[in-house]
Amino acid sequence: MNVSPRLYLLDGSSYIYRAYYGIRDLATAGGLPTNAVFGFTRMLLELLRENRPDYLAVVFDRPREETFRREIYPEYKANRDAMPEDLLPQLPYIKNILRALNIPALEADGFEADDVIATLARRYAAEGIEITVVTGDKDLMQIVGDGICLLDTMKEKRSGVQEVIERFGVTPELVPDVLGLAGDTSDNIPGVPGIGEKTAAELVQRFGSLEGVLEWKSLVSGKKRKENLQAHEDQARLSKRLATVRYDVALELSLADLQRQAPNLSALVPLLRELEFEALEIAFTPPAPGVVELYSDGSGNASGPGGYGVVLRYGDLEKELSGFEPVATSQRMELLAAIRGLEALNNPRKVRVFSDSQYLVRGMSEWIHGWIRSDRLDTPDALANQDLWKQLAALASRHEISWQWVRGHAGHPFNERCDKLAKRAAEEGIRAAEAAARPEETEPNEQEQPLPAAPLKQAPVPVREDSEFASEEDGQLRLC
Incomplete structure (x- = not known):
């Protein structure tokens, strides 16, 4: 097309x-x-x-x-x-x-x-x-x-x-x-x-x-x-x-003059620093060579539907992921966001994970060592969200990872972006679940009684990815 x-x-x-x-x-x-x-x-x-x-x-x-x-x-x-x-x-x-x-x-x-x-x-x-x-x-x-x-x-x-x-x-x-x-x-x-x-x-x-x-x-x-x-x-x-607007302004420029170009970082970065725009400097500055930056955020409540958002950056490449869970807590969505981001990396990498969840960051950088030593990570029901922590530990073992907390909703461009992706995924998932729960419209029948709508948490809504990555022959998603 x-x-x-x-x-x-x-x-x-x-x-x-x-x-x-x-x-x-x-x-x-x-x-x-x-x-x-x-x-x-x-x-x-x-x-x-x-x-x-x-x-x-x-x-x-x-x-x-x-x-x-x-x-x-x-x-x-x-x-x-x-x-x-x-x-x-x-x-x-x-x-x-x-x-x-x-x-x-x-x-x-x-x-x-x-x-x-x-x-x-x-x-x-x-x-x-x-x-x-x-x-x-x-x-x-x-x-x-x-x-x-x-x-x-x-x-x-x-x-x-x-x-x-x-x-x-x-x-x-x-x-x-x-x-x-x-x-x-x-x-x-x-x-x-x-x-x-x-x-x-x-x-x-x-x-x-x-x-x-x-x-x-x-x-x-x-x-x-x-x-x-x-x-x-x-x-x-x-x-x-x-x-009435005019359509006859004499403008000596061509369409090529308006074509998008890459920023001039040698001019942009000093200007952003002069203005003390640290967050915006992050947005325009690519990751260090050989480093994957993974930004993640989750959106959920006590026991309702939730969404997650992920932004992956490697060199000049940038990808987004988002998805929906019909039943999830906010903590589970924060963990799931990091899991989905790490799953997208096909090869072992040096990774910097950024999240506004201290639960995630402290768990993976501090608590998990004690959980492993005390066998709590593998003892059934010894740990809240044990299934997700085990997945994270297994994924993290494949990479060289550092975990960094960022203050949420404080103007950080990638944190806000992930938050927006998560909320959008949750909203779209809820709409899809409600549509799936509605019975098909049929001609009214005196003997037939309408079936009650299934509760939202029972509606099978698959995780959705907003962006497709290139894939290896075995079908695994590949960022780098």
Whole structure:
């Protein structure tokens, strides 16, 4: 199956403000505010990992005073507050991060980021490239169409044509017509007084466009509404022009200029250290030569369903594993996560296992020696989770392993990633188990009584792996 190349266009300004307000009170020891830089970089890292685009660019706004919209309407965005003082010094660092990651940062004199994004999206969609615009800005819904969708990473929602219709009541190309009538308070676009989005959508649906509404305003119901359309006709046309993105921005770059490249670690690592982003440095720095890094986490409760997540790293290779157990405690899922990760290594290796479970780390680095000496590891029922500890001990004997505890939910990129994998696996497993437990739908029969649904813990749900490894001839999974 041929898969179209994928270009992601990221609304940089939107990402920066989301990062700034999403993380507060973060600074270096020297007092440099870094919350926006850290949040931006972490969200960008997650975007790259989750979606793996073939091409990527981050697009930034020019100062609003320098755009053509401000020239034709001086009040455009005049209602917005000035940039926070502690955000301003972070902007150069964000640009430096992108430069070190070899990700193009684009802007165009006289235009906004939306115009640059729209121009690139239309240009490359016409060449068969699959376009994803990463933004939470509703204004860009007007560019959605064949080969172009929006992605709001905060809501984990993609928007195509149907989502635009659900949001605005019209197809994407008519979104500026709705905004021309209703206005947009966030951008200080005036519109027509007394007409909100719902009414604007109904009018545009009925008359086909803003121009059609103005031409046939005599047929619009409501005396005051007619008077406002008559009095503010020029303002409505201006508002539509302000709300309409441009597709004609002159950009001297090719698709090859946007192709994903490996980070420049010699520039990136010193920058991350200057910003005191130890966790992010870990995310971008490959393991030491010959070492496999195994990150694991489990998600479960006292006796219910649970999931596990594993990330394996070796050189430039990286793999994910996840799975579900219908009945498991949190401790068992933590142990199972490490087991599944070690099982994936076909050859003896030097391994560093990282987990936020002190139960796992202390058990394998401290307690297990005493269990072996006292024969508790093999004496039936002498040890909680004895079956899993025995598996871990057998697997660990094949490798040179060090066990390291990491603080959970403290911004560590791989710990958070494993946690997300585990929770996602648990949620998917629960849904599959519930579906398996439901009786098949049949025609109602007076003599037949519906069977009760089987309890969740009895539903046979196999462990699922999110990623396939290469395999040896004997079928064993192989990472390295």
